Amino acid sequence: MKMSSVRYLTKEGFKNTWANRLMSVASVGVLVACMVVIGLAILISENVKLAIGNLEKQNVVMAYMKDYSWAQYGDKSENSSGAESTTEASSEESATEEQPDARGIKSSDYVIHNEEEALALCKEIEKLDNVESVEYISGDKGLEDVKANMPEGQEKYFTFLDEEYGNPLSGAAKVKMKDMALFDVTVEKIQKLEGIDTIQSQSDLAEKITAIKNGIAIAGFWIIAILMLISLIIVSNTIRITMYSRKLEISIMKAVGATNAFIRIPFVIEGIFIGLISAILSEGVLYFCYRVATETICKTLGTTDIVKYSDMAILLFVIFAVIGILSGAIGSFIMISKYLRKEGSEFAAI
Amino acid sequence: MSEIINEIQDKPVIEFKGVSKTYKTGTHALEDVNIKINKGEFVFVVGSSGAGKSTFMKLIMREEKANTGTISVNGYNLTKIKKRNIPMLRRTMGIVFQDFRLIPKMNVFDNVAFAMHVVGASTRQIRREVTKALSAVGLGDKARSMPNELSGGEQQRVGLARALVNNPTLIIADEPTGNVDPNMSYEIVSMLTAINKQGTTVLMVTHDHDLVHYFKHRVIMLDSGKIVADNPAGGAEE
């Protein structure tokens, strides 16, 4: 297409928007409302994701190991031979080469004998799919954590534990997973490894998190789909009004042999222009709304752990621009095409 | 004058063969119309109201489609023409409307220029051709006037300039003098006649017997969708 035509058509598009400014402003208003709601939905879901991410971080599983403490206190029902030997060992001297220690435990009674073996087991867990990270928590460290979390002043009642009878806590691998949806499978895999006793998990939390995530995805999809449809309808309606107000021009264009593409372009430009203006305004309005809302919420809840608008600004603008341009272009294209298809009375203006 | 041109021509500009048009409402607007119009002819189309004159014109502009028969216009077969070629067909003709169809918010120059803009002409070309067309209809000094500042006759001359500006080989005018006074009607047909003398074929519907008598062009008479008379140019009418 020639440069002069491009200039002419663009100018016509803007002229349409201006000539039809009341409707243009109204449709920009509705589009901005739609976009702001879409933006809020995205921001809320991002914040929920952030909160869930924090939850997920806490939702680690503890894979307890079959170590010395386990040999002493653990439930060894699957390992009957070991259980017998320990109970007997405490009462009488064993005839085997290996002498049980003061508490009557032999090294063959348990699997993980030292920190080196524990770390090796952690390495093995780390190799599994869906495992993000593994941290070794020794029994002593575990006990310290337990004490630290006790209500003040109560730990003194528990000090006897490690002094007299030894630490009852086994060492554990603190496992963080990548995808909570694969929680059960991963737990099962860890369970099968040699040297793992029990796994303490909060599988129900994992389920809840997955459900929340799915819920957000579905709700987000429908919100965006419905609002996009509304935007499309609003823009097409505005274009329809422009079109009817330009019936005379269109009839002349047809009579002198303008192609349908040429007739369409100014209207499509008008639609795109309305969409883009709406995108720019939405970005500003949403920024303002979000800042006001989060300031209040943060003050009330005393949290600072929220998604920053600046991190989302570009993504949101791209989404708004795409929604605006698409609904503008598609809406006007559909409308003008419908109009141009009408045969017979093409030259009948007014 | 035009008979001589007719004899030179071999292929007609417009040819109807067994054309019938029935509207969706069931009205038989045209029935078995056969006609040839050659290059350089000036043809008046007359007939009573509802005779099918406008329908005849609409078929030529491909605003309506014939139900049966074949129509060819300026080398396009209108029964087979592809949708995207319809604009190309229309660029070969200049259409003059009874109600002028000037865009009220544009001045005279822009109204004429509009017809060139929308077929993709360059600004330079537009300036040259519009000036030429306006002086051809005697409105060179009214280029900056708005349509509502002009008389009916002047407005129709703007319409004529717009129809001429893309240099068509065929002018289609359905009652172009229907909304102007007798003196102005005479002016407009004189202008069309002058344009015709340069070789442009002109097809004009009119109810004005005086004009038909005065100008002595070929006259096609329609009645109830049929051609009932076809008097050659020279005044042997009725």
Ligand SMILES: Nc1ncnc2c1ncn2[C@@H]1O[C@H](COP(=O)(O)OP(=O)(O)OP(=O)(O)O)[C@@H](O)[C@H]1O
């Ligand atoms: N779009 C249409 N739909 C249905 N019927 C139509 C349509 N246009 C015209 N007609 C009918 O077709 C017949 C011929 O109409 P047409 O407009 O061709 O007449 P005309 O000779 O131009 O009359 P006038 O001198 O009043 O302009 C009339 O009976 C008219 O009612």
Ligand SMILES: [Mg+2]
């Ligand atoms: Mg008519």
